[in-house]
Amino acid sequence: MDLTVLYRGPLASCDYDCPYCPFAKRRDSPEQLRTDRAALERFAGWAAGATGDRLSLLFTPWGEGLVRSWYRRALTELSHLPHVARVAIQTNLSGRTQWTADADPATLALWCTYHPGQTPYDRFLAKCRELGERGVRFSVGIVGLPEHLPHARRLRADLPGHVYLWVNAAEGHVYTDEEAARWTALDALFPYSRTPHRSAGLPCRTGESVVSVDGAGTVRRCHFVPAELGNLYDGSYRRALRPRACPLAVCDCHIGYVHLETLPLYDVFAGGVLERIPARMPVPGGPPAPPGPAGAPGPLPLVPGS
Numbered sequence: 001m002d003l004t005v006l007y008r009g010p011l012a013s014c015d016y017d018c019p020y021c022p023f024a025k026r027r028d029s030p031e032q033l034r035t036d037r038a039a040l041e042r043f044a045g046w047a048a049g050a051t052g053d054r055l056s057l058l059f060t061p062w063g064e065g066l067v068r069s070w071y072r073r074a075l076t077e078l079s080h081l082p083h084v085a086r087v088a089i090q091t092n093l094s095g096r097t098q099w100t101a102d103a104d105p106a107t108l109a110l111w112c113t114y115h116p117g118q119t120p121y122d123r124f125l126a127k128c129r130e131l132g133e134r135g136v137r138f139s140v141g142i143v144g145l146p147e148h149l150p151h152a153r154r155l156r157a158d159l160p161g162h163v164y165l166w167v168n169a170a171e172g173h174v175y176t177d178e179e180a181a182r183w184t185a186l187d188a189l190f191p192y193s194r195t196p197h198r199s200a201g202l203p204c205r206t207g208e209s210v211v212s213v214d215g216a217g218t219v220r221r222c223h224f225v226p227a228e229l230g231n232l233y234d235g236s237y238r239r240a241l242r243p244r245a246c247p248l249a250v251c252d253c254h255i256g257y258v259h260l261e262t263l264p265l266y267d268v269f270a271g272g273v274l275e276r277i278p279a280r281m282p283v284p285g286g287p288p289a290p291p292g293p294a295g296a297p298g299p300l301p302l303v304p305g306s
Contacts, residue, residue, distance in 0.1 A: 002085075002209060004056040004274070006255065007043055008223060009215035011036040013063040015094055028063070037070045039215030044074040046217075046232060051083050058111075058274040059089040060223070060255060066095040076100075079107040088274040094119060097130045109137040109275035116142075116151040125158055132160060139276045141166035144183050144190070145173065156186050164277050168254065169193040188282030192265070196252035200245075203261040207244035210259050211237065224248060224256050 013028040028036065047055055057078060065071035066089065076099060078087045088109040100108065110131065114124050131138050140159060142152045144167045156165050167187040169175065175183070175194055183190045206212075207221030207229065214220075219229045219237035225247060230237030251257040258265045258273060270279040 002054045002056070003050075004058070004205075004210040005047075006058045006060050006210070006212045006223065007040075007214075008060050008062065008212065009036050009039045009043070011040075011061045011063045011065060011068070015064055015067060015092075033068070036215065037068070040070050040074055042217070042233070043213065043215075044078060047078055047084065048081060053083065055084050056086045056274055057084065057088070058255070059087075061090070064092055064094060065089055066091045066093075072099045075108060076103040079104040086274050092118070093124060093127050097127050097134075097136075100131065100134050100136050103136075105135040105137070109272070109277070110139075111275050112138055112140050114140060114142050114151065114155060116148055121151070121154070125155075128159060128163070132163070137272070137275055137277060139164045139166055139272075141168060141276070143168050143170050144175075144193075145170045146179070149182060152183075152186050162281065164281060166190075166254075166276055167193065169195075189268070189278070192257070192263070193254065196250035197257045197260060197263065198249070199251040199257070199260060200247070200249050202246050204244060204246045205259040205261060205266075206246075206256070208241055211241075222256055222259070224251070224253065 010032060011028065013033075047057060059065055059071065059075070061071075071089065072095075075087055075089060078084050080103075084107060086109060087107055088111060090111045090113070092115060093110070093112045112128070112131075114121075128138070128140060140155060140163060142148050142155065142165070144152075152165065152167065159165060165187055167183045167190045169190070180190065180194050183194075204221075206225075210222070211229065212220045212223045213232050217232040217234075219232050219240075220227065221229060221244060227247075229240035246260070251260065254276065257263060258269065266273060268278050269276065272278065
């Protein structure tokens with residue numbers, strides 16, 4: 001079967017201190033790091049052995065994974081397995097990128113976030129260029145705080161046209177139509193992030209073809225629904241896989257609502273759901289999208305991407 005797995009182990013430490021992140025500058029003890037490494041290696045071993053499935057894997061650590069050798073090694077090794085269609089990770093791109101030369105660029109992908117004030121702009125942009133030179137698939141994004149707008153505009157001007165720049169609505173920030181229009185001029189898909197999506201009772205792929213796994217192997221339908229489906233390592237989760245409606249009132253995180261069947265995002269991101277890369281580049285500054293189902297924006301104008 002085709003199975004998408006979002007993995008989040010115990011790692012919580014990060015080398016940045018973003019004021020909008022609860023895990024900023026958090027330190028893991030040596031013992032916590034050893035626990036995280038063991039958990040990740042166990043998960044990678046399971047993935048390597050799950051040859052009966054076609055796997056798509058997204059690592060979503062609370063902390064920064066790519067500064068840890070075991071994440072770089074796991075991504076590299078998994079990228080070469082024939083039954084792994086995609087292996088991706090969310091990263092602040094603070095670590096070195098040379099390791100990507102050993103991975104399969106047809107399978108590896110990075111979801112990169114730029115955090116103004118945490119790293120020199122030129123250093124971040126240089127790493128994006130290095131990824132491009134190595135043929136690594138990647139998207140770049142930023143949190144849509146008002147003070148980040150000039151940084152986002154600079155990024156859009158400096159990044160190659162085929163690199164998608166996404167904007168995450170800042171948690172707790174209510175956008176006026178004028179503010180939203182400025183962000184939508186940079187990311188035509190920003191309307192999907194602007195407001196939470198009503199999801200209660202609506203069909204979602206999580207729990208059927210998409211699952212979330214923690215460091216102990218506990219399987220849940222997604223990161224945001226605590227109910228357990230079973231354990232990855234004893235195979236008990238497989239009995240619970242079936243079509244499910246969302247039990248939550250709303251879904252406000254991209255890694256959650258992208259899987260809602262009432263939204264067209266599997267078509268928009270076809271071939272790049274995990275790394276947040278659209279099949280075709282959205283038109284910057286395109287016309288506003290008409291309302292879609294469940295209060296979601298409708299289809300947006302697209303242009304071919306490379």
